Amino acid sequence: MSECPDLNYRSADLHIVIIGAGLGGLCLAQGLQRRGISFDVYERDTAPDSRPQGFRIKIDQTGQQAIEACLPPALNALFRDSCAIPVDGVNLIGPDLEPVSDRWVASWQRAGGDDAPVGRVEDLNADRLAMRKVLLRGIEAHVHLGRGFTGYERNESGNAWRAKFDDGSTAEADVLVAADGVNSTLRALRLPGVAPVDTGSTCIYGKTLFTAATAAQIAPLFLARTSVAFADRFAVIVDPMKFRQPLGDYLYWGVIGPNDRLNPASDPRGHAHATVLSHTAGWHPGFRALFEGAEPSDVAMLPIRTMNAPPAWTSDGVTVLGDAIHVMSPAGGLGANTALHDAAMLAERLGTAAIKGTPVLAAVADYEAAMRDFAREAIRQSNDGAALLFGAVAAPASETAGLAKS
Incomplete structure (x- = not known):
């Protein structure tokens, strides 16, 4: 993309266009609305629940602070109330x-207990779809599905x-934000030298509903605490998701490991469940x-992709956040929280x-520098x-070294 002759525009009548209505994009939208900045969000999906989005998502102190900075107090309280009831240990x-x-793992926050780090806020377990619906509250007219x-x-x-x-439609913006995830179309155009790398690992995630039958058959230790199980070169994470609101209680679980151990099928939607059952026979x-x-x-089954630290580029008012620029392994539980942190920083x-009344381009450049460091x-x-968890090796730095300045 060629540069504009004068990008040091100021913020009068500032309008932001956000591509992608995931958690990061919606959190940014809420932060902009709270600051009285005009925005619109564009999303290719036709509904918030039109495709699998995952189930449990862990919101750590960083994510909670970002949400609090972007959402009005009443909406932040609604979000917190929609999260699962905390477990102990x-x-x-x-x-x-x-x-x-x-x-x-250092980035995991122990849920309660005497060994929780002093001064740390306890993690929240949110249901991804319920959280997305909260983030849509009050901005529906500006979100175009x-x-x-x-x-x-x-x-x-x-x-x-x-x-x-x-x-065939178009929309004009002073700042254009790529919040469209790991397969970001906007990032591919803006930063063609930056792309996610397949780690050679897979995550299979699912949920098991709480019923009288499941409660009688599943080991009691899974019903009251978070569990991390270590198998032969793969791991399983289990979280009980019991809600104050009528969202439907369930046990979330995720299996994570290298492809040469899990042998993911070519048809992940059809074989994900069978893959898990085959690898846990005899447990x-x-x-x-x-x-x-x-x-x-x-x-559902998803490949695990990552990027190395985002390299620098010349700011021009087209920017990026979340998985669009720094997708990472879910093993550290930091991907979504980093996206929320991006959203709060950019809104601020x-x-x-x-x-x-200072130059908007300077604000974008300052955000990008801080985002890269974080x-x-x-x-x-991660x-x-x-x-x-399973001996994974990060992608080599050379994979993202060829960033084209634009």
């Missing part, structure tokens, strides 16, 4: 439910970006029942520019978590 176990020690982003250009006068969509019956009690339609920088550490911690 973590089980570190093996396939036969035997205790395991010395396998702790079923509008797939296809490209962008400068407008005729050269003072704004024009986003183009698959229905303790109370553990095995957790997977047997899941509906195959509630199990743009809000400051709006109040002070993401670098989050990616490192790689450390993956290595501890």
